Amino acid sequence: MEIKVLKDILGANDQMAQSNQQLLDGNHVFAVNLMASPGAGKTSLVLETIKGLQGKVRIGVIEGDISSTFDSELIAQQGVPVVQINTGGECHLDASMIRNALENLPLTDIDLLLVENVGNLVCPAEFNLGEHRKIVVSSVPEGDDKPIKYPAMFIIANAVVLNKTDLLPYVKFDSDRFREAVREINRKLDIFEVSCTTGEGIERWTSWLLAEMGRK
Ligand code: MG
Numbered sequence: 001m002e003i004k005v006l007k008d009i010l011g012a013n014d015q016m017a018q019s020n021q022q023l024l025d026g027n028h029v030f031a032v033n034l035m036a037s038p039g040a041g042k043t044s045l046v047l048e049t050i051k052g053l054q055g056k057v058r059i060g061v062i063e064g065d066i067s068s069t070f071d072s073e074l075i076a077q078q079g080v081p082v083v084q085i086n087t088g089g090e091c092h093l094d095a096s097m098i099r100n101a102l103e104n105l106p107l108t109d110i111d112l113l114l115v116e117n118v119g120n121l122v123c124p125a126e127f128n129l130g131e132h133r134k135i136v137v138s139s140v141p142e143g144d145d146k147p148i149k150y151p152a153m154f155i156i157a158n159a160v161v162l163n164k165t166d167l168l169p170y171v172k173f174d175s176d177r178f179r180e181a182v183r184e185i186n187r188k189l190d191i192f193e194v195s196c197t198t199g200e201g202i203e204r205w206t207s208w209l210l211a212e213m214g215r216k
């Protein structure tokens, strides 16, 4: 019985996600869903991506948090249109929250929409938003075992960003072990090693984004 209820919820979410993608496509917006545990550096990656793509594409942002507007204030300072979703306890974004946000964004002025999901490495994987690509952001201090412990997110992702590589000399983290774990779960995943502190690796990541936008 409970399983059926859950299926209905996810079914309704998928329908709304499909409708979101139609709205995005109609406005020529390419949407990327950034998922990670709290503190992996999603907001920093959004900020570095904005910097890296300045003058190349017009970016918009949806910020998902359980509460607060800290992150969206940082984004707004860059002069980028941003909508903050406060889920009020929900630990993930769903398609109807995104729909609401889309209706409050100037979609015709946006080429690339970055959606920062709520910090959580589990259930955001279950909710399609209507995005074109799903990205897992992992970070060095979290440890190289995250793909093994939280495989669901890596199974559905299109790419992995490994952030905070500037901390590699100070933290026990085996890059090869991480890569191997990712490949074992999902062979097709591109892995981008970046540091949002030093800017290292960001260009490779933004080039990939541009290529994916062209491929859509
Ligand atoms: Mg954030």
Ligand code: ZN
Pocket (backbone or CB within 6 Å): 090, 091, 092, 120, 123, 124
């Ligand atoms: Zn959740």
